[in-house]
Amino acid sequence: MTFNEGLQIDPNRVSGGGGPGMGGGLVLGGGALGIIALIATLLLGGDPGSVLGQFTGEGSGQQGGTTAPDHCKTGADANKYVDCRVVLTVQSLDSVWSTELPKQANRKYTDPKVTLFSGQVNTGCGRASSAVGPFYCPADQTAYFDTSFFQELKDRFGASGGPLAQEYVVAHEFGHHIQNLLGDINRAQRDPQGPESGAVRTELQADCYAGVWAYYADKLPAPGSNTPFLKPLTTNDINDGLSAASAVGDDRIQKASTGRVNPEAWTHGSSEERQKWFLSGYKTGQVKMCDTFNARDLGNPPGLK
Numbered sequence: 001m002t003f004n005e006g007l008q009i010d011p012n013r014v015s016g017g018g019g020p021g022m023g024g025g026l027v028l029g030g031g032a033l034g035i036i037a038l039i040a041t042l043l044l045g046g047d048p049g050s051v052l053g054q055f056t057g058e059g060s061g062q063q064g065g066t067t068a069p070d071h072c073k074t075g076a077d078a079n080k081y082v083d084c085r086v087v088l089t090v091q092s093l094d095s096v097w098s099t100e101l102p103k104q105a106n107r108k109y110t111d112p113k114v115t116l117f118s119g120q121v122n123t124g125c126g127r128a129s130s131a132v133g134p135f136y137c138p139a140d141q142t143a144y145f146d147t148s149f150f151q152e153l154k155d156r157f158g159a160s161g162g163p164l165a166q167e168y169v170v171a172h173e174f175g176h177h178i179q180n181l182l183g184d185i186n187r188a189q190r191d192p193q194g195p196e197s198g199a200v201r202t203e204l205q206a207d208c209y210a211g212v213w214a215y216y217a218d219k220l221p222a223p224g225s226n227t228p229f230l231k232p233l234t235t236n237d238i239n240d241g242l243s244a245a246s247a248v249g250d251d252r253i254q255k256a257s258t259g260r261v262n263p264e265a266w267t268h269g270s271s272e273e274r275q276k277w278f279l280s281g282y283k284t285g286q287v288k289m290c291d292t293f294n295a296r297d298l299g300n301p302p303g304l305k
């Protein structure tokens with residue numbers, strides 16, 4: 001129950017189903033990898049390169065639906081249904097970043113597109129299946145969510161089922177959009193693996209940006225209203241977010257899949273690092289507290305000093 005009930009859901013903010021399917025033109029940083037892309041390969045003992053292959057298919061040009069699901073009208077629906085929760089979280093992210101990005105980084109915020117899908121979807125990064133989980137495609141500036149992932153996050157990866165666990169995932173993908181706007185997203189591709197790699201720094205920064213969003217989400221009034229999107233976040237809410245960040249940590253996933261931890265194969269950072277960087281953003285609300293690229297010690301983010 002975190003959203004203020006009276007808020008209106010904008011049915012046009014998201015689209016359902018496939019995009020125009022540009023195919024080819026693969027532009028994928030590690031940051032563009034869906035969280036679950038890596039999970040899936042690690043569980044199967046494959047290598048991340050083979051997951052990238054899933055994106056290289058040719059788009060078929062299929063057009064999907066264009067609006068949010070019909071049952072999504074208000075904040076009360078967002079508290080009840082996970083797909084509505086994604087849409088209202090998106091609206092909250094737009095609101096926070098359109099205010100804070102110009103203020104803190106002197107950069108104009110433009111909305112990313114958001115597509116809800118199930119099964120398969122054609123994207124500017126090629127065709128993707130649900131198996132890759134939530135992801136952001138820099139080429140078409142679109143965040144893609146298969147809402148069945150949220151159930152999996154809980155059942156398979158052991159995150160809490162609380163709303164902030166799901167909202168964190170949405171906010172993390174928007175973090176990649178912010179990186180795209182700031183010109184940082186390609187840093188992942190240049191240095192794709194290892195405990196201090198560009199990929200890990202990119203992912204931890206997206207976690208930190210998710211924390212920045214959470215800082216403002218219960219404070220900034222929603223557009224045209226004097227009520228913030230979220231009710232005041234409680235310790236329990238934050239713990240829900242942290243449980244999700246922890247559930248998708250590389251060490252935890254490796255341990256669950258192979259029984260061993262191999263930092264040289266990390267692409268997203270450890271459970272502890274992911275939680276710490278989320279908190280670095282959340283405790284300060286400051287983009288500058290998310291500078292993972294200049295951090296000497298990724299286990300000691302500036303916002304926690």
Ligand SMILES: [Zn+2]
Pocket residue numbers: 030031032033034035172173176203206
């Ligand atoms: Zn990511």
